[in-house]
Amino acid sequence: MLAEKRQHSTVLVPYTYYECSIPDYFPFVPLHWHGELELNYVISGSAEFICGDERFITHAGDVILLPPNMLHAIYPSGGDMQRYDTLVFSGELLGSACNDRSTVECIRPLVSGERRIAMPIPADDAMRQTVERIFMGARAGTPHADLLLKSEMLRLLWLMEAQGAIIPQADSRTAASELIRPAIEYIHANLAESISIDTLAQITHLSKSYFMGQFKKAAGVGAIEYINQLRIRRACHLLTDTAKSVAEIAFACGFRNLSNFNRQFRGYVSCTPGEYRRIAGCSDQ
Numbered sequence: 001m002l003a004e005k006r007q008h009s010t011v012l013v014p015y016t017y018y019e020c021s022i023p024d025y026f027p028f029v030p031l032h033w034h035g036e037l038e039l040n041y042v043i044s045g046s047a048e049f050i051c052g053d054e055r056f057i058t059h060a061g062d063v064i065l066l067p068p069n070m071l072h073a074i075y076p077s078g079g080d081m082q083r084y085d086t087l088v089f090s091g092e093l094l095g096s097a098c099n100d101r102s103t104v105e106c107i108r109p110l111v112s113g114e115r116r117i118a119m120p121i122p123a124d125d126a127m128r129q130t131v132e133r134i135f136m137g138a139r140a141g142t143p144h145a146d147l148l149l150k151s152e153m154l155r156l157l158w159l160m161e162a163q164g165a166i167i168p169q170a171d172s173r174t175a176a177s178e179l180i181r182p183a184i185e186y187i188h189a190n191l192a193e194s195i196s197i198d199t200l201a202q203i204t205h206l207s208k209s210y211f212m213g214q215f216k217k218a219a220g221v222g223a224i225e226y227i228n229q230l231r232i233r234r235a236c237h238l239l240t241d242t243a244k245s246v247a248e249i250a251f252a253c254g255f256r257n258l259s260n261f262n263r264q265f266r267g268y269v270s271c272t273p274g275e276y277r278r279i280a281g282c283s284d285q
Helices: 101-110 126-138 143-162 183-191 197-204 208-219 223-241 246-252 258-269 273-283
Strands: 015-022 029-032 036-042 048-050 054-058 063-064 072-076 082-089 114-116 166-168
Touching: 015 072, 015 126, 015 143, 029 223, 036 126, 048 063, 082 126, 101 114, 101 143, 126 143, 143 166, 143 273, 183 197, 183 223, 197 208, 197 223, 223 246, 223 258, 223 273, 246 258, 246 273, 258 273
Parallel strands: none
Antiparallel strands: 015 082, 029 072, 036 063, 036 082, 048 054, 048 072, 114 166
16 A cells, blocks of 8 residues: 555544554555544554654554654564554544634644654653543444544644644655655556666656665665565455466566565565465455
8 A cells, every 4th residue: 555545534434443463464564645644552562663754663652643645654673563553534533624723723734734743742641541542432433432532532632732742844854755755656556567766766856876765764665675565565465355366466566477476475474375365365264
């Protein structure tokens, strides 16, 4: 997933709850973005988060709030497994369409990216209890529980304001993540085709060497490694969601050599494509 096409919310239910772990069926979450905000609460373990140009290790009790369209990724930290709750939600949940002064001065600038959020949020016990109640409401998934979720979400923003966790954007420099965004869009649209570093550098209007440095800074890995990550991740989805042969899937994901696909797949997922399909098929039953 890059610019995600998945609809995380509806008019009636402007959020989606996910119970997550990293590594899970796939060892990492590649760099991507979506048009909604995202709240993450770490339950246990550690992992490396990449959010825009910031990289940090998260631990139990950490709270991360991402504004819309921020490039972000998650990688394992050492051999640890991290469990975390995720809420992806529309600005409508915060009443972003209202015209009162708290919305105009506090909420809309947050949704639009005019204000920056600390990464991770310096959370105290009061903030963690608020976040836990947010996810309690999300897990319940009822109209009555939505009242709890909405009220606690606004309380979270109030606590963040009080603790100085939301501040104006002061740096006018273009972040590395924004410089490479056109290249990521191109990769997503042409994943099944041959993709060269020269082409990606031309798309971003950067020199080849500068592009490669900025890409690794933003994504945490080089461009070729990132392309392989996405291709293997797409292959995992096709193996579980379609009846296509392994060779057909390899070709659809941009691999022109079946032995190379098998080698790359085993390197990322620690099993062959056929084994992965059998294991995933059993887990769905």
